[in-house]
Amino acid sequence: MSRVLKSGSNQITCTYAQHCANVAAGKAWAKGADVVKYKAQIDKITAHSAGRVIKVVDYLGGTNGIVDDEGMGYGNYVMILHDGNYVTLYAHLEAVYVREGQTVAQGDEIGFMGNTGNSFGAHLHFEVRKYKAVPAGNLHDVSAYEWLDAQEWLDKEFPGVASVEVKAGAKFDLRDTPVYNSESGKSYGRRSGIYYVWSDEVKNGRIRMTNSAAHVGMNKQVSFWVSIDDIALLESNAETVTTAPSPAAEKTYTVKAGDSLWAIAAKQLGNGGRYKEIMSLNELKDDVVYVGQVLKLPE
Numbered sequence: 001m002s003r004v005l006k007s008g009s010n011q012i013t014c015t016y017a018q019h020c021a022n023v024a025a026g027k028a029w030a031k032g033a034d035v036v037k038y039k040a041q042i043d044k045i046t047a048h049s050a051g052r053v054i055k056v057v058d059y060l061g062g063t064n065g066i067v068d069d070e071g072m073g074y075g076n077y078v079m080i081l082h083d084g085n086y087v088t089l090y091a092h093l094e095a096v097y098v099r100e101g102q103t104v105a106q107g108d109e110i111g112f113m114g115n116t117g118n119s120f121g122a123h124l125h126f127e128v129r130k131y132k133a134v135p136a137g138n139l140h141d142v143s144a145y146e147w148l149d150a151q152e153w154l155d156k157e158f159p160g161v162a163s164v165e166v167k168a169g170a171k172f173d174l175r176d177t178p179v180y181n182s183e184s185g186k187s188y189g190r191r192s193g194i195y196y197v198w199s200d201e202v203k204n205g206r207i208r209m210t211n212s213a214a215h216v217g218m219n220k221q222v223s224f225w226v227s228i229d230d231i232a233l234l235e236s237n238a239e240t241v242t243t244a245p246s247p248a249a250e251k252t253y254t255v256k257a258g259d260s261l262w263a264i265a266a267k268q269l270g271n272g273g274r275y276k277e278i279m280s281l282n283e284l285k286d287d288v289v290y291v292g293q294v295l296k297l298p299e
């Protein structure tokens with residue numbers, strides 16, 4: 001049986017390698033695999049895996065070289081986004097049974113094989129793409145994804161995205177990751193580098209992150225929202241901060257006018273001689289303190 005054909009098994013009429021060679025030779029624009037139903041040829045098309053329909057073109061009739069409004073020769077086609085930013089594309093359909101935004105389960109009928117677009121003879125042109133982030137804007141911007149071997153993936157399950165550790169304090173190495181100024185708000189650009197999950201709370205598929213372990217659950221000033229889907233891509237970098245500072249357990253003292261380290265130690269710790277402990281705890285090079293300075297105090 002097939003993951004993309006309703007009732008038959010796959011017969012490859014143009015391999016992924018041939019597609020790649022054609023693209024390299026300038027004779028084709030997309031890397032996929034062409035599939036028909038073994039012996040009978042045409043069939044209903046089914047969703048390779050569960051996901052969300054992110055693109056539907058279904059206004060094209062006719063065949064042979066006809067392109068859509070975006071200049072693509074896919075004819076009538078469907079794109080489905082799966083966990084992990086894998087996308088499958090089903091092209092040259094005669095009929096489309098789904099609409100954009102719809103959620104589908106694996107095996108759901110999404111269309112009927114056809115010969116629309118730049119196609120010579122009814123077949124399914126099937127693509128698998130791996131996007132760097134949740135696809136947005138121009139889905140065919142080749143800098144946003146890479147083609148995977150559609151033939152290899154034709155009957156294979158995508159690696160499930162392991163559930164993401166969103167515990168407060170979890171540490172991620174962002175890599176040009178899109179960020180937002182609120183859980184549903186505007187784009188805030190992209191960030192790279194080490195950031196920490198601010199709290200366990202997930203809103204709209206997004207979590208708040210901050211730039212310092214010390215801000216976790218405390219200071220929202222340097223924070224932004226990131227899509228869980230994007231974070232999932234970074235999971236191999238995840239490393240929960242186990243020694244996140246516990247603010248409640250930490251005693252501090254704010255230096256006032258006239259204070260000296262000796263006086264602070266005497267008053268706060270009951271022994272002026274312990275000023276050296278304050279110095280080492282706060283990594284002070286000398287015993288000079290200034291008004292407003294926040295000092296950590298030993299137990």
Ligand SMILES: [Zn+2]
Pocket residue numbers: 014019032033034124125126
């Ligand atoms: Zn093809």
